[in-house]
Amino acid sequence: MNPAYLFLRRLPPDKEMKFRRILRETRKDSRFNEMRNFIQHGDTTVMEHCIHVAQTAYFIAVKFGIKVDEDALIRGALLHDYFLYDWHEKKPEHMIHGFTHPGKAHAQAKRDFDLKHVESDMIKHHMFPLTPMPPKTREGALLCLADKLCATSETIRGRMPYRV
Numbered sequence: 001m002n003p004a005y006l007f008l009r010r011l012p013p014d015k016e017m018k019f020r021r022i023l024r025e026t027r028k029d030s031r032f033n034e035m036r037n038f039i040q041h042g043d044t045t046v047m048e049h050c051i052h053v054a055q056t057a058y059f060i061a062v063k064f065g066i067k068v069d070e071d072a073l074i075r076g077a078l079l080h081d082y083f084l085y086d087w088h089e090k091k092p093e094h095m096i097h098g099f100t101h102p103g104k105a106h107a108q109a110k111r112d113f114d115l116k117h118v119e120s121d122m123i124k125h126h127m128f129p130l131t132p133m134p135p136k137t138r139e140g141a142l143l144c145l146a147d148k149l150c151a152t153s154e155t156i157r158g159r160m161p162y163r164v
C-alpha cells in the first residue's frame, strides 16, 4: 500500500472531506481521468501518482501546521503531471520529458482550469532541481518534496517481488 493512503486516513475528518471534495471537482468536466491511461512509475498510473502526491503534500502541510492555501495545494498537486501522453513511448521528444513536461502540464491545466497563481507556480516548477528554477511559493516547495517521496516509493514498490 502506498504511504499516501495511510497519510490520508490520518487526516482529521474535515480535512479528509476537503481533499475528497477538491478531487471530485477536479475530476469533473476535465480530462483528469485520462491520466489513468498512462503509467508513471512502476505499475502506478499518472492519475494514481497525482493523487498520492496531493495526499502526501496535504498531509505534510496539515501535520506540521504549514500555512498554505489548502485548496490550491491540493488542486495544484492533482494537476502537476497533467501532460496526457505516454512518456515511455520511444519518441525523440520523450528523451527530455523530465525537463519539458512541467510546461506541457501547465499549458493543458491552464486550458482546462481557471488556475490560481500559486497553482501555476507549483506545476511549472515541480521538477526542481532537475529544472533550474525553484518554486516561489510554499505550496510549490511542498509539491517538490511530496513528488520526490511518492516517485521513489512508487518506483521501489514496482520492483519489489513481494507486496503487501
Ligand SMILES: [Fe+2]
Binding pocket: 080, 081, 101, 102, 126, 127
Ligand atoms: Fe512531474
Ligand SMILES: [Fe+2]
Binding pocket: 049, 053, 080, 081, 147
Ligand atoms: Fe509527479
